Amino acid sequence: MVVTDGQVLTWLGRFVWPFLRITGLFLTAPFFGSALIPMRVKAILAAVLAGALAFWLPNLPAFPGDPITAVYQGIIQIGFGAAIGAVMQIVVASIASLGEIAGLAMGLSFAELQFQDVPGETQVLYDIMSWAALMGFIAVGGPIWLFAAIAHSFQGGTAGLGAAALPALLAFGSSVVTTAVMLAVPVMAISLAINVTVGLLTVFSPQLNLLTIGFPLLILGGLSILTASLGDLPGSIEHLLNTAVRTIAIMVPIG
Template sequence: MLWLGHFLWPFLRITGLFLTAPLYGSSMIPSTIKALLAAAFAAALAMWLPNLPPFPGNPFSAIYTGITQIAFGALMGMTMHIVIAAIACAGEIAGLAMGLSFAELQFREAGGPTPVLYDIMLWAGLLGFMAAGGPVWIFAALAHSFAHGVGVAPLSSWGDLAGLGGTLFSAALGLALPVVAVSLCVNLTVGLTTIFAPSINLLSIGFPLLILAGLWVMAASIPAIGPAAEHLTTTGMDALGVLLAHG
């Protein structure tokens, strides 16, 4: 029971992490590979982590503790998923502002068709998250969460994560703000032009101009994705630090 507990508790928490975490929870990774990785990571942690309790003989206690471990690991992964979601949401806001939201793709990571700019920014956010060391940090936080056994943070700390929803929308709007501002200026300019020259076709002139200006500004703002991803990753790691049982 002691050896089983040393392996099973990390395995359950890693399984929950693989359900929601960026990169680890990608649907492009086969489930068999995920299971093997979770077992390998759990075996490594079992030989390194001290003071893990044995597997309880009471089945009700074992089921409750197991569900708690899976839920806690999934919550840790969801916390870091906000980093990717914020950058991807910026692409969707930019697409809506420039009138390019009608262009959609069937992306494997999504349940249905998603805007093209959403997919592009999703990949940019994932690459920025990996460049900032996010996958390594989140696994280090998971290993550090066992410093005081299999205990989890109190529910009040879990509730603090609701504030990250505001971070998601504020960061997304901040990244998409140049495109939104330029789109507003183009719409105002084309609207005033059609008042003084009613013969100008609004769709044939304004629509292509709006898309081209939006794409140009979005391409010019690509260097800002790296620092934004690094800042969001740091914010997510601070939120993970609140979730740790010891702090």
């Protein structure tokens, strides 16, 4: 039996095309891109998932034999997967930013922790909301959905992202600040009211200053309003996820 170069590149292509896109996904996607997962585990998981897609996607083209073309296609495929993962990372970042903005408003910015996924120190509320968003992402089947999106993206062949991919990603990226600020508005409002009240009290009674009653009232009031407003969080997350799905549908060219 004689094995030609074309046959080897065809067999290689059935594994390498999905492996490159999954690798890009693992660079940016929530959960998959977490620093808590060892790199060796990520590499093995990417290889296993790519092997599964190699049997499910039998019509993939041969991988380029030319080194320059192979490197170019590798960059394109990794960028493809990274862009899809970045869309879902925006959803998680929006919820995490809510905790950071609320913490700044209520005076909890001094309480910081070292979070392994983020370089440097981060606020406590940022860490809490980041973990909550990540757990919610896992609970709704986000990792499975992302893998399915990578699998179905090959319906458009091995071409790169569509022409509308970058504008769609940038437009969706603006939702990080917009959603976080809208969710943190109640905390910002009560913090402003408390600051104004304490400022007026200080004029008539200097003993009732910001240090004695201001900070305790800010923290207690801010945490109370934040807890009460968490009921609106599922609706906001659902809206973000629906927008993320539409964004990915625009980004991925379907043949």
